[in-house]
Amino acid sequence: MSTETKCNPDLVRERAKCTFDVNELINLFYGSEKATKERRHFEDAVLAVKELKDAIPEEYLSHKERYENGVRKATILRDVYRDYKAKHNRDPPPNQITKAVIKDISPFLLHNGMFVPTIAGQGTPEQQAEWLPKAESMQIIGTYAQTELGHGSFIRGLETIATYDPKTEEFVLNNPTLTSFKWWPGGLGSTVNHCVVVAQLYINGKSHGIHPFIAQIRDLDTHKPLPGVKVGEIGPKMGFQTANNGFLGFDNFRIPRKNMLMKNAQVLKDGTFVKGINEKLTYGTMVMVRVGIVGDCSFYAALAATIAVRYSAVRHQSHIKASEPEAQILDYLTQQHKLFIAVASSHVYRNAYLWMEKMYTNVMKELSQDKQDNLPELHATACCLKAVCSRDAGSLVEECRLACGGHGYMASSNLPLTYGVTIAAVTYEGERTVLLLQTARYLMKAWMAALKGKVLSPSVSYLLNSLKESKKPWQNTPEGIVKGFQHVSFGKVKAAYETIQKYMKQGKDYEDAWNLASVQLVKASEAHSRAILCEVSWEAVCSSSASPNLSRVLQQLAQLYLTYWTLETSGDLLLYSNITKDDLIILRDKYEELLVAIRPNAVGLVDGFDLRDEILNSTLGSYDGRVYERLMEEALKSPLNQETVNSSFHKYLKPMMEKAKL
Numbered sequence: 001m002s003t004e005t006k007c008n009p010d011l012v013r014e015r016a017k018c019t020f021d022v023n024e025l026i027n028l029f030y031g032s033e034k035a036t037k038e039r040r041h042f043e044d045a046v047l048a049v050k051e052l053k054d055a056i057p058e059e060y061l062s063h064k065e066r067y068e069n070g071v072r073k074a075t076i077l078r079d080v081y082r083d084y085k086a087k088h089n090r091d092p093p094p095n096q097i098t099k100a101v102i103k104d105i106s107p108f109l110l111h112n113g114m115f116v117p118t119i120a121g122q123g124t125p126e127q128q129a130e131w132l133p134k135a136e137s138m139q140i141i142g143t144y145a146q147t148e149l150g151h152g153s154f155i156r157g158l159e160t161i162a163t164y165d166p167k168t169e170e171f172v173l174n175n176p177t178l179t180s181f182k183w184w185p186g187g188l189g190s191t192v193n194h195c196v197v198v199a200q201l202y203i204n205g206k207s208h209g210i211h212p213f214i215a216q217i218r219d220l221d222t223h224k225p226l227p228g229v230k231v232g233e234i235g236p237k238m239g240f241q242t243a244n245n246g247f248l249g250f251d252n253f254r255i256p257r258k259n260m261l262m263k264n265a266q267v268l269k270d271g272t273f274v275k276g277i278n279e280k281l282t283y284g285t286m287v288m289v290r291v292g293i294v295g296d297c298s299f300y301a302a303l304a305a306t307i308a309v310r311y312s313a314v315r316h317q318s319h320i321k322a323s324e325p326e327a328q329i330l331d332y333l334t335q336q337h338k339l340f341i342a343v344a345s346s347h348v349y350r351n352a353y354l355w356m357e358k359m360y361t362n363v364m365k366e367l368s369q370d371k372q373d374n375l376p377e378l379h380a381t382a383c384c385l386k387a388v389c390s391r392d393a394g395s396l397v398e399e400c401r402l403a404c405g406g407h408g409y410m411a412s413s414n415l416p417l418t419y420g421v422t423i424a425a426v427t428y429e430g431e432r433t434v435l436l437l438q439t440a441r442y443l444m445k446a447w448m449a450a451l452k453g454k455v456l457s458p459s460v461s462y463l464l465n466s467l468k469e470s471k472k473p474w475q476n477t478p479e480g481i482v483k484g485f486q487h488v489s490f491g492k493v494k495a496a497y498e499t500i501q502k503y504m505k506q507g508k509d510y511e512d513a514w515n516l517a518s519v520q521l522v523k524a525s526e527a528h529s530r531a532i533l534c535e536v537s538w539e540a541v542c543s544s545s546a547s548p549n550l551s552r553v554l555q556q557l558a559q560l561y562l563t564y565w566t567l568e569t570s571g572d573l574l575l576y577s578n579i580t581k582d583d584l585i586i587l588r589d590k591y592e593e594l595l596v597a598i599r600p601n602a603v604g605l606v607d608g609f610d611l612r613d614e615i616l617n618s619t620l621g622s623y624d625g626r627v628y629e630r631l632m633e634e635a636l637k638s639p640l641n642q643e644t645v646n647s648s649f650h651k652y653l654k655p656m657m658e659k660a661k662l
């Protein structure tokens, strides 16, 4: 962390005001003092590599140069990871240093994030032994190729075909239509030589559903596409410019039988298909990544909040009182309203991620013992939390950007890029609405079970309590608010269910009734997610080991989250809980009090995310607050400022002006 020398005096004053120990917060956030030390040590090692520093900001590079620079840095970064592992005999601690190096998205993201985990999760021990060492050591580079031009959400509709040929004991891969071309996989464009391809399995003309296959698509020496492979890059996007997303099509491309990942289902040599215990286990990598995305949302909210809060402490504009100097914009309550929810939400997502990670680990352990009872709950919870946290995080990043005024629009603030990357998670790994409807299926089943008085899984057991407690008066406490959100979810689940019943009574079949009720179903899933986020985060702060000073501030943040969402969704609460107009007025006042109470700790709280300047990569958010100096320094790096007169003057402007004289 930078020292306070040459620090902006406003930030020095802000840090002096802080009522808790920032290091204690950092250690709590990252797990322990040891974890903080190890993470920082690793970050230092990465940042010490001179070759990882960019000569000019990436925005000035062409699409091609940007990609090539991304690959260059990703390979160096990979060496640092390898060396760390060799020296310490363990993986580097969780960190976000890739953001300081690649800035956008690594062309290896899909290799590390989905290719390797799919082999580990979907391969037999023999397949793991064959592929994992090569993949983990980067002798081969892979991606996860599932989505096609025509189908992303509805994966049972994928059109890529894998036909088993028992004579040669091979699968023949084909993409018979344009819409069957794989489209989107990261790294596919020009980086990878292997991929997990998700395809429809056909044996003797019979379809057996979708399965994952490993295909080598490029020659390991020349990197040329193998015969029968058509592959390329899909072009510029809103973000993810260095992720190298690509397209892929096969024409009678043969792979050996052993290349079907067969942990869950098998194809024997003679073409006998052996069904797995649950075909949805094929979707396992997606569930894991959805859990991880909740953690990513914590990071993106923290990053944007750090930039915007520090900038708001440094930036002065207008007067609160005419007799006083221009105010720090952080002193405007409206600014606090925009920013503190981002700080609070980062903690909420972090706690939700840790909670989900535990659920995921438990279910994986149970699955290894062939016990699947808790898989539906994991799937339903991962779907809705991924959907809600990613959309909220995107909105929070955008709000932080807007809160920085004009300078937030500068690429050098890093807020535009951060928005593009954060908002992508609303779509990838399962489109928001589609995932919320998956959770709604689970909620409808849970509701039917509740009506029959059956015991429900922990994450939905509140439905039973709400059924019993619906007449209890509203309590203006955090616990009361958590219950309130559960009542809203209960009310929406019940209403959606009754709507389906109503349409069915009118003669519609279940599917049509479902579609007609689907706006309500999505809202029920959102309400369920909010109830989980509120409950999990409030429980986490109440059971935290923080000192009284820190605990007080963390509770304020958690209460801010609860109160913010109470006021945002007051209509729902009035409809489905026993909250009154008077309660809402009390909570509105409470919300304002919380903003005022958090204000002195705002800078300390974002310092507590411990995101280095290199990770923030922002003219507005650095630790020392040299905002204006950095804005000018970065502007001077523009290629247009490397020459006094640009050639366009002689080519276009001067002729135009001369023509105008005639």
Ligand SMILES: CCCCCCCCCCCCCCCCCCCCCCCCC/C=C/C(=O)SCCNC(=O)CCNC(=O)[C@H](O)C(C)(C)COP(=O)(O)OP(=O)(O)OC[C@H]1O[C@@H](n2cnc3c(N)ncnc32)[C@H](O)[C@@H]1OP(=O)(O)O
Binding pocket: 094, 095, 096, 109, 110, 113, 114, 144, 146, 147, 152, 153, 154, 155, 156, 186, 280, 281, 283, 284, 286, 287, 288, 289, 291, 292, 293, 295, 296, 298, 299, 302, 303, 346, 375, 376, 379, 427, 428, 429, 430, 431, 434, 435, 438, 441, 442, 609
């Ligand atoms: C300051 C903070 C700093 C902190 C710094 C510290 C660092 C720590 C940070 C923490 C970070 C954590 C890191 C963790 C690491 C992991 C994360 C790694 C990320 C890297 C990867 C990023 C990838 C980005 C690129 C994107 C890739 C992709 O997009 S890949 C393609 C994804 N595609 C999809 O998601 C497709 C969506 N569609 C589907 O999933 C399915 O089609 C469907 C689910 C929608 C429908 O399927 P289907 O039609 O088959 O099913 P039905 O609707 O008919 O349902 C039938 C029943 O099956 C049940 N079911 C469905 N799916 C599942 C499932 N997966 N599991 C279990 N059950 C399932 C369904 O519920 C039905 O059941 P019922 O019949 O109702 O009982």
Ligand SMILES: Cc1cc2nc3c(=O)[nH]c(=O)nc-3n(C[C@H](O)[C@H](O)[C@H](O)COP(=O)(O)OP(=O)(O)OC[C@H]3O[C@@H](n4cnc5c(N)ncnc54)[C@H](O)[C@@H]3O)c2cc1C
Binding pocket: 110, 143, 144, 145, 146, 147, 150, 151, 152, 153, 154, 183, 184, 185, 186, 240, 245, 424, 427, 428, 429, 430, 431, 432, 433, 434, 437
């Ligand atoms: C940045 C990025 C990276 C990606 N990386 C990868 C990758 O590495 N590998 C990979 O395989 N894929 C990848 N994807 C693809 C991604 O997984 C899909 O785009 C995503 O699953 C959504 O599918 P879709 O594009 O088909 O959207 P669609 O399903 O076509 O969605 C369009 C609209 O239709 C609606 N809709 C669709 N179905 C329903 C339904 N049943 N009910 C109600 N509404 C519905 C949606 O809500 C949405 O509003 C990536 C995507 C992005 C944006």
